[in-house]
Amino acid sequence: VMIVEEIKKANVQALKDKNVVLRNIYSVVLNKIMLESIKKREKGEEINDPDVVQILQKTIKELTEEKENYLKVSNTVEAGNIDVQIDCLKGYLPEMLSEEKIKEIILGLEDKSIGSVMKFFKQEYNGKCDMNTVRNVLANLK
Secondary structure: OOHHHHHHHHHHHHHHOOOHHHHHHHHHHHHHHHHHHHHHHHOOOOOOHHHHHHHHHHHHHHHHHHHHHHHHOOOHHHHHHHHHHHHHHHOOOOOOOOHHHHHHHHHOOOOOOHHHHHHHHHHHOOOOOOHHHHHHHHHHHO
């Protein structure tokens, strides 16, 4: 099952439960997915899970910034709602590769140059690893 299908189902459930907090975030995410689908279709491509994962990660980043702004003005209710939304979205992300696993993969590669390693992880583990973590692990190998 594609992530987008799971999100659509959850959105319907949130609608039935009258859960406004989750409905809001599902609407935002589904709109972003729709826009990305349209862009992809223009290139003759289909949207896939790695694309959706990127949208989710970007949305979580935006929510985190939004939450900080609410906390600055002591709006703990909205900040709490955003926490619920962030946790909800994180549930759709694939399990991220641990630093140990990343190190293991890098050690198994013939070419350990930064460009080659980054390209490999982008192709093979798109959306399943934090590229900054990959870079740090690689830097610390030497």
